[in-house]
Amino acid sequence: MDWKFRALEPGDTPGLPVETRILFMRHGDHKGNVLTSEAVAMCRATGKALKDSGIKIDEVLSSPAGRAVETGLETLHGYGAMVYFYTDARLGDMAVNTEGTAALKEVKTRAAARQLPGEEGLAVVMYDSAENFTELTKRRGEEGADCLCGIALKNPGKTFLVPTHGVARMENTIQALRGEDLHQPERLVDRCQIVELILNAGTGELVEENWLEPVSVPAT
Numbered sequence: 001m002d003w004k005f006r007a008l009e010p011g012d013t014p015g016l017p018v019e020t021r022i023l024f025m026r027h028g029d030h031k032g033n034v035l036t037s038e039a040v041a042m043c044r045a046t047g048k049a050l051k052d053s054g055i056k057i058d059e060v061l062s063s064p065a066g067r068a069v070e071t072g073l074e075t076l077h078g079y080g081a082m083v084y085f086y087t088d089a090r091l092g093d094m095a096v097n098t099e100g101t102a103a104l105k106e107v108k109t110r111a112a113a114r115q116l117p118g119e120e121g122l123a124v125v126m127y128d129s130a131e132n133f134t135e136l137t138k139r140r141g142e143e144g145a146d147c148l149c150g151i152a153l154k155n156p157g158k159t160f161l162v163p164t165h166g167v168a169r170m171e172n173t174i175q176a177l178r179g180e181d182l183h184q185p186e187r188l189v190d191r192c193q194i195v196e197l198i199l200n201a202g203t204g205e206l207v208e209e210n211w212l213e214p215v216s217v218p219a220t
Helices: 037-053 066-079 098-113 118-126 134-154 170-178
Strands: 019-026 059-062 084-087 159-164 194-200 206-211
Touching: 019 066, 019 134, 019 170, 037 066, 059 066, 066 084, 066 159, 098 118, 098 134, 134 159, 134 170, 134 194, 170 194, 170 206
Parallel strands: 019 159, 059 084, 059 159
Antiparallel strands: 019 194, 194 206
16 A cells, blocks of 8 residues: 655644644454454554554554454554554444444434435435434534544644544544534445544644545455
8 A cells, every 4th residue: 555644743842743643444344343354354454554654653542342442453463563552432333322222223224214225324314314313423423523632632743543433433523523514424434444634732623634545455
């Protein structure tokens, strides 16, 4: 992969940049919350691509869901180094609480009734104001953005790998960071794809957003 990462902007204090880099990553394919062998290979290839790019991963903050934690660990295996690893429920999947679990079940039912297949169908229902899930979707985006801003404010100059979830976490979190009202995403994050977010370490504001192409691994 030919990923190019720019240096973080220096601040007034020598050696202390005024920006923080977030590698916002969607978890890999899984069965029963355990990554498939293909997903493990993709995570390790992603980690190697990060290493080859010259980027330094300082810490990991992950969703507490097993598939996200495993994605982070397998990516670090490919990267060739283990770093401090934390979890935060504000990055969790819909099952992080009973409200989310019930909502997801209903979203799937309504998507099926409207013959809306796959993740695109789930997104249509979750972001459609007529379906009454937008308040929850917006709230999840705001708490995700709050989590990432907190990382930036406390860790100037660092790079964090942040494995989490698509459809109802990454896309709405990015919209919140952009300062946009909740809306149907223009695109959904692919499995194991990274969106590089550079935040101002003094304000938490989004400075730059780059969607990296997912790595590909040979089929087994």
